[in-house]
Amino acid sequence: MSEQMTGAKMIVEALKxxxxxxxxxxxxxxxxxxxxxxxxxxAIRHILVRHEQGAVHAAEGYAxxxxxPGVVLVTSGPGATNAVTGLTDAxxxxxxxxxxxxxxxxxxxxxxxxxxxxxxxxTRPCTKMNWLVKETDALADTIHQAFHxxxxxxxxxxxxxxxxxxxxxxxxxxxxxxAKVSHYQPKVRGQIETITDLVHAMxxxxxxxxxxxxxxxxxxxxxxxxxxxxxxxxGFPITSTLMGLGAYPASGDKWLGMLGMHGTYEANLAxxxxxxxxxxxxxxDDRITxxxxxxxxxxxxxxxxxxxxxxxxxxxxxxxIIGDVAHVLEDMLKVWKARGRKTNGAAVQTWWQQIExxxxxxxxxxxQDGPTIKPQYALExxxxxxxxxxxxxxxxxxxQHQMWAAQFMGFEEPNHWMTxxxxxxxxxxxxxxVGVQIAHPxxxxxxxxxxxxxxxxxxxxxxxxxYRLPVKQFILNNERLGMVRQWQELLHGERYSESWSxxxxxxxxxxxxxxxxxxxxxxxxxxxxxxxxxxxxxxPVIFDCLVEKxxxxxxxxxxxxxxxxxxxxxxxxxxxxxxAGGVLV
Amino acid sequence: MALNIEQxxxxxxxxxxxxxxxxxxxxxxxxxxxxxxxxxxARVIGLFSGRxxxxxxxxxxxxxxxxxxxxxxxxxxxxPQVIHQIRMQLERMVPVHEVSDxxxxxxxxxxxxxxxxxxxxxxxxxxxxxxxxxFRCNVVDSTLESFVFELTGPPEKIDAFTDLMRPLGEVRLAxxxxxxxxxxx
Numbered sequence: 001m002s003e004q005m006t007g008a009k010m011i012v013e014a015l016k017x018x019x020x021x022x023x024x025x026x027x028x029x030x031x032x033x034x035x036x037x038x039x040x041x042x043a044i045r046h047i048l049v050r051h052e053q054g055a056v057h058a059a060e061g062y063a064x065x066x067x068x069p070g071v072v073l074v075t076s077g078p079g080a081t082n083a084v085t086g087l088t089d090a091x092x093x094x095x096x097x098x099x100x101x102x103x104x105x106x107x108x109x110x111x112x113x114x115x116x117x118x119x120x121x122x123t124r125p126c127t128k129m130n131w132l133v134k135e136t137d138a139l140a141d142t143i144h145q146a147f148h149x150x151x152x153x154x155x156x157x158x159x160x161x162x163x164x165x166x167x168x169x170x171x172x173x174x175x176x177x178x179a180k181v182s183h184y185q186p187k188v189r190g191q192i193e194t195i196t197d198l199v200h201a202m203x204x205x206x207x208x209x210x211x212x213x214x215x216x217x218x219x220x221x222x223x224x225x226x227x228x229x230x231x232x233x234x235g236f237p238i239t240s241t242l243m244g245l246g247a248y249p250a251s252g253d254k255w256l257g258m259l260g261m262h263g264t265y266e267a268n269l270a271x272x273x274x275x276x277x278x279x280x281x282x283x284x285d286d287r288i289t290x291x292x293x294x295x296x297x298x299x300x301x302x303x304x305x306x307x308x309x310x311x312x313x314x315x316x317x318x319x320x321i322i323g324d325v326a327h328v329l330e331d332m333l334k335v336w337k338a339r340g341r342k343t344n345g346a347a348v349q350t351w352w353q354q355i356e357x358x359x360x361x362x363x364x365x366x367x368q369d370g371p372t373i374k375p376q377y378a379l380e381x382x383x384x385x386x387x388x389x390x391x392x393x394x395x396x397x398x399x400q401h402q403m404w405a406a407q408f409m410g411f412e413e414p415n416h417w418m419t420x421x422x423x424x425x426x427x428x429x430x431x432x433x434v435g436v437q438i439a440h441p442x443x444x445x446x447x448x449x450x451x452x453x454x455x456x457x458x459x460x461x462x463x464x465x466x467y468r469l470p471v472k473q474f475i476l477n478n479e480r481l482g483m484v485r486q487w488q489e490l491l492h493g494e495r496y497s498e499s500w501s502x503x504x505x506x507x508x509x510x511x512x513x514x515x516x517x518x519x520x521x522x523x524x525x526x527x528x529x530x531x532x533x534x535x536x537x538x539x540p541v542i543f544d545c546l547v548e549k550x551x552x553x554x555x556x557x558x559x560x561x562x563x564x565x566x567x568x569x570x571x572x573x574x575x576x577x578x579x580a581g582g583v584l585v
Numbered sequence: 586m587a588l589n590i591e592q593x594x595x596x597x598x599x600x601x602x603x604x605x606x607x608x609x610x611x612x613x614x615x616x617x618x619x620x621x622x623x624x625x626x627a628r629v630i631g632l633f634s635g636r637x638x639x640x641x642x643x644x645x646x647x648x649x650x651x652x653x654x655x656x657x658x659x660x661x662x663x664x665p666q667v668i669h670q671i672r673m674q675l676e677r678m679v680p681v682h683e684v685s686d687x688x689x690x691x692x693x694x695x696x697x698x699x700x701x702x703x704x705x706x707x708x709x710x711x712x713x714x715x716x717x718x719x720f721r722c723n724v725v726d727s728t729l730e731s732f733v734f735e736l737t738g739p740p741e742k743i744d745a746f747t748d749l750m751r752p753l754g755e756v757r758l759a760x761x762x763x764x765x766x767x768x769x770x
Contacts, residue, residue: 124628125635129679132623149679184679309673312666 007136007167008033011100014143016043017176020071022062022438023047024055028075029115030102033167047438047467050459052079054431056086056157057457060095061435064418065393067220069096069150070435076102077115080161081122085425088126090157092422093243094218096150097157098143099127105165106134119161128156134163136171144179153186154307155218186306190323192331198278198302198319199335205276206347207299207354208236211259211288214243214421215281215305217414219325223247224414226329227280233333234343237355239267241282242406243421250410256355257364260288261557262403265363265566266355268555271296272563273354279303281325284314285422286559294562304328363555363568364407373524375401375476375547379408379448382474385531391443392416393436397429397453400482400553405448427456430473434460437469444472444535451477451544452501461514464540472534473542478549479504486552507544514540522546612641612662613688614695614765615672620680621647621655628678629657638671639663642697642740642762654682658695658765687765695765699743700725701734705754713753720746 005013011034015023024047027035038046049055052074059070074083080101090097104113120132129149133139142160150158202208210231216223224247231238231254238248239256248255257264259271271277277299282288284303289295295315302319303311311320321328336342368377379401386392387410394409395418396402402419411417418436420428433447447454454475464471484499508518517537521530521544534541554569619625626645633640641660648656661671668686675684687693701722703713710730717724717734720742726733736746740763750756 120624121627124624125631154677182679183682307677309670309677311673313670313673 003173004170005173006033006037006170007139007162008037010136010140010171010173011143011162011167012037012041012044013173014140014176015071018144018147019068020044023071023073024049024058024062024435025073026050026052026055026075026079028079028102030076030104030164031073031079031100031167033164034073034100034102034162046073047434048463049431049434050462051457052082053085053427054434054457054460054463056083056090056097056099057425057428057431058435058438058460058463059097059099060086060090060093060428061395061418061432062439063095063097063435064217064432065415065436066439067415069098069147069155072097072099074099074101075115076104076119077117079115080117080119084122084126085423087123087157087159089420089423089425089428091126091128093420094155094214095157096155098146098150099123099157099159100143101159101161102167103132103161103163106163107165109163119159123159126157127159130159130161132161132163133166136166136169139166139171140174141179144174144176145182148182149184152182152184154215187322188306188324188327190304190321190328190331192335194319194321195328195331196335198321199332199339201276201300201302201319202234202236202278202336203339203342204344205236206344207270207274207351208234208276208278208348209256209270209274210236210238210248210278210280211240211271211282212238212244212247212280213241213282216244216247216325217281219281219306221414223281223324223326223329226326226333228252230329230333230336233341234336235345235348235352236278236343237270237352239263239270241285241288241421242419244282245406245417246411246414249412251412256359258406260285261290261559262407262553262555263557264407265361265555265568266358268557268563268566269358270355274299277301279305279317280329281305283310286314289314290557290565291560291562296563361568363566366551366569368524371523373522373527373545373547375404375478375551376408377524378474378476378527378545378547379404381527382446382448382531383409385528385535386444386446389444391440393418393433393440393443393445395419395429395433395436395445395447397447397449397456398424398426399450399453399484400478400486400551401448401450401453401476403483403553404476409448426453428453430454430457430471431460431463433471433473434463434467434469437464437471438467445470446472446474449473449475450482451475451479451504451507452481455501455505458510461511461516461540461542465515469540470538471540473540474534475507475542475544476547477504477507477544478547478551480549482551483553485550489552490558507542511540511542516540516542518542518544520544520546609664610662611665611668611688612660613668613686614693614763615659615661615675616685616687616765617657617659617675617681618648618683619655619657620682621653622680625655625680626657628680629659629675632674632678633659633661633671636670636674638667644762644764658763660763685767687767690767692768693765694768695739695763696737697740697743697763698761699736699747700759701736701743701747701750702726702731702757703734703750703754704731704757706730709753713750716746716749722746
């Protein structure tokens with residue numbers, strides 16, 4: 001069936017055919033025909049954000065929490081440029097996003113027309129792929145391809161730039177089954193020889209560790225199930241990057257906590273001391289490796305990644321396996337079972353004894369005394385009061401609070417943790433929580449924030465109130481750019497250049513001004529009641545939690561240092577470790 | 586090449602500012618078969634500039650009109666790790682069909698075309714023509730005070746010829762960059 005319709009209608013039809021139920025967007029001159037089509041249908045819900053950056057982050061939250069691609073619709077020029085931060089964020093964290101932008105009519109392109117920007121030029125480095133569509137006949141086909149590329153292989157953001165005359169003109173609609181088959185078909189099965197070699201190494205390993213990342217989440221629910229099976233069956237310890245939290249449950253007894261710059265002592269020392277590292281869908285980010293030359297010096301390393309360019313980019317892989325995590329784990333399990341489910345039991349048990357000793361250091365300890373709320377305490381209480389909620393989703397902004405959230409909140413399931421890992425985008429969390437709540441209307445969605453990050457996209461309060469989204473904005477307010485302040489204390493002679501938040505709003509009044517609820521809490525004794533009040537309120541809440549202003553986030557591996565050169569902060573000063581071992585263990 | 590950063594200055598930094606890559610720099614010729622679509626060259630060039638890779642020479646033209654395929658030949662230099670990364674990064678680009686590292690894949694022929702204008706008088710002008718014959722250049726334009734030579738060959742041959750021309754007069758040079766193809770079947 002070759003149906004004739006306008007470009008604008010084609011866009012809506014193609015989105016429907018792709019199973020899209022929600023679009024995050026903001027109208028403007030160059031997308032008016034599309035908005036006109038959206039107005040005349042009910043299959044797709046449009047969420048009006050208050051800034052295009054918010055639209056992309058909301059779509060990221062939607063995508064990350066559902067496993068489906070997030071869809072964004074913005075206008076030309078400033079609409080597109082405002083989306084750039086979100087697109088870059090999605091590229092760094094491999095989040096599937098389809099961003100549709102309006103463009104000035106084809107005959108005006110290049111004339112410096114009103115709200116014209118070279119959108120495909122600007123977004124070329126921050127998308128996985130982008131297109132400028134100049135023919136209405138090619139429009140539906142391009143949108144189908146865009147969905148394929150956003151979701152195939154390593155997911156990422158794609159952008160389709162659509163001039164206004166292309167939206168108005170009539171053309172032939174191409175259905176999804178009739179769309180051009182892209183030559184872009186990343187392979188999902190890993191090489192069985194290498195997988196077998198890895199299983200051999202696993203059978204003999206004395207000090208193995210699983211190091212998992214966002215790739216497990218991106219691979220889908222099945223990957224997490226298989227990962228759990230493999231970990232339980234082998235009894236190997238497991239740690240994860242920031243992006244991979246939830247793939248293995250935090251309550252699992254093989255869990256070492258997050259690794260990396262602010263990861264746990266036991267996770268980082270296990271990475272440093274292991275003899276077999278099995279990297280599943282992580283990419284040896286510099287926040288993970290510390291000083292490359294001293295990164296896990298005595299281990300053989302397996303690297304499972306669907307993106308060949310990730311392998312051997314930073315760290316040499318002894319077992320390079322290119323493929324989708326779920327497929328590779330399935331094959332690993334098959335081979336391992338077929339060979340008799342062997343592990344080096346005695347040695348692994350000794351390894352666990354060593355790990356237990358590291359765990360006993362209690363690296364996340366802090367002292368809650370005095371009348372001021374410690375940020376760690378606030379999160380520990382938030383965790384205690386919400387962890388029974390199976391439908392709990394946690395978003396974060398970027399900074400100290402983000403690391404504390406990763407340390408103190410426990411994630412039992414994948415897709416329940418939304419954070420900006422690669423790009424480190426302050427202002428990500430709030431719009432992301434909006435997207436999550438849209439996708440899961442009855443869930444408990446909490447954005448753990450710092451006051452500075454939160455202010456970067458606070459305009460989305462309008463969105464939260466308009467759609468009655470009961471998102472909880474849990475702001476750890478230290479009136480500082482906490483992480484910047486921490487670096488300045490440690491590296492720049494305590495010269496706190498521009499790292500305090502002057503002229504902060506009254507967050508309770510701010511909430512009320514938007515028609516939401518505000519809660520202020522500054523006394524540890526009131527904290528539980530205040531959190532309960534937040535949880536019990538059916539609507540958006542800004543929770544202004546005044547916390548200790550000079551708390552530092554530990555443990556910490558200063559960059560250029562190795563995993564065994566962690567700073568332990570409070571644990572050291574409490575004398576948990578003896579003096580000599582305090583810094584270098 | 587390395588910045589002068591005081592030892593210990595970054596010990597608490599958010600980044601490790603010292604490079605861990607080896608210093609051995611190799612030159613490789615890459616042949617990239619791409620979908621000939623708008624922006625594809627910008628995409629490839631953007632990858633090189635965005636990730637800090639070198640381009641020593643680049644040529645591009647459509648080689649399959651029916652299939653809309655273009656072949657880009659890039660001469661690049663970097664450490665073995667960087668060369669490997671360049672190849673991996675190119676291969677994962679959506680419009681890229683195939684990447685060959687000609688330098689590692691076997692013997693190959695590389696040729697470049699140059700148009701060399703030499704402005705000279707008298708004995709120097711005659712000498713320029715004599716040398717051009719040795720290099721088997723074509724003379725494609727001539728005035729009483731200048732020649733335009735057309736020379737095809739590996740880049741080193743063109744370098745050698747222009748080096749010989751410079752003492753003889755003013756030299757103006759246009760080069761196409763390298764096109765390369767594997768020897769044999």
